[in-house]
Amino acid sequence: NAGVTQTPKFQVLKTGQSMTLQCAQDMNHEYMSWYRQDPGMGLRLIHYSVGAGITDQGEVPNGYNVSRSTTEDFPLRLLSAAPSQTSVYFCASSYSRLAGVNGELFFGEGSRLTVL
Amino acid sequence: DAKTTQPTSMDCAEGRAANLPCNHSTISGNEYVYWYRQIHSQGPQYIIHGLKNNETNEMASLIITEDRKSSTLILPHATLRDTAVYYCIVATSGTYKYIFGTGTRLKVLA
Numbered sequence: 001n002a003g004v005t006q007t008p009k010f011q012v013l014k015t016g017q018s019m020t021l022q023c024a025q026d027m028n029h030e031y032m033s034w035y036r037q038d039p040g041m042g043l044r045l046i047h048y049s050v051g052a053g054i055t056d057q058g059e060v061p062n063g064y065n066v067s068r069s070t071t072e073d074f075p076l077r078l079l080s081a082a083p084s085q086t087s088v089y090f091c092a093s094s095y096s097r098l099a100g101v102n103g104e105l106f107f108g109e110g111s112r113l114t115v116l
Numbered sequence: 117d118a119k120t121t122q123p124t125s126m127d128c129a130e131g132r133a134a135n136l137p138c139n140h141s142t143i144s145g146n147e148y149v150y151w152y153r154q155i156h157s158q159g160p161q162y163i164i165h166g167l168k169n170n171e172t173n174e175m176a177s178l179i180i181t182e183d184r185k186s187s188t189l190i191l192p193h194a195t196l197r198d199t200a201v202y203y204c205i206v207a208t209s210g211t212y213k214y215i216f217g218t219g220t221r222l223k224v225l226a
Binding site: 004011031033035041042043044045048050056058059088090092095103104105106108110 | 148150152157158159160162163165201205207212213214215216217218220
C-alpha cells in the first residue's frame with residue numbers, strides 16, 4: 001500500500017517553462033488536494049477535488065491548473081513557471097468528503113520546485 | 117471557515133506533558149477541530165480530531181472547551197521525536213477546504 005505518491009521529488013525550472021506535478025493515491029480516496037509551503041510558512045491550499053471530474057479553487061489558485069479524470073490521480077500543472085512559485089508542494093487525500101467522518105488527510109512526501 | 121490562532125513556538129522538557137493551545141473563537145456548530153504535525157520538511161501527519169467531546173488516541177488527547185472556542189492538544193509524555201510543527205485547523209463538513217495556519221513549533225528539550 002503506497003499511500004500518496006508524488007513525483008518528481010525535486011525539479012528545477014526556468015521562468016516560463018511548464019511542468020506537471022503528479023499525485024497518485026491507491027486508497028480509493030474521494031478527496032484530493034494540493035498545498036504549497038514556502039520557507040518558514042504554513043501550508044496554503046491551491047486546488048482541491050471531491051471526486052473525478054470535480055475540482056475547485058483553494059486559497060492561492062492563480063498560476064496553477066488541475067484536473068481529476070480518475071479517482072487515483074490529481075496532477076497539478078504550472079503553465080508558465082515564475083520564481084514566486086518556488087516552493088514545496090504537498091498532495092493530500094482523504095477517504096471521505098465529510099469532515100469528521102474518515103476525513104483525516106494523508107499527505108505525500110512533497111515535491112520541491114525551484115524556478116530560476 | 118473559522119480561523120485558528122496558535123502560539124508561534126513552545127518548549128517542553130522530555131518526559132513531561134506538552135500542552136498545545138489553539139483558539140478558534142469563530143467556530144460554528146458543524147466544524148471539527150483537527151490536529152496535524154509536520155516533522156522537519158515531511159508531509160504533515162494526522163494526529164486527532166474532535167467535534168464537542170474530548171478525544172484520546174494512541175498519540176494524543178484533545179480537550180475542547182465547552183463553548184468550543186478553544187482546544188488543547190496534549191502529548192502526555194513528550195519525546196525528542198515529538199519535536200515538530202503542530203497545526204490546528206477547523207474543517208466544515210461539506211466545504212472540503214482544510215485551511216492550515218502557521219502552526220506551533222514545539223521543541224522537546226532533553
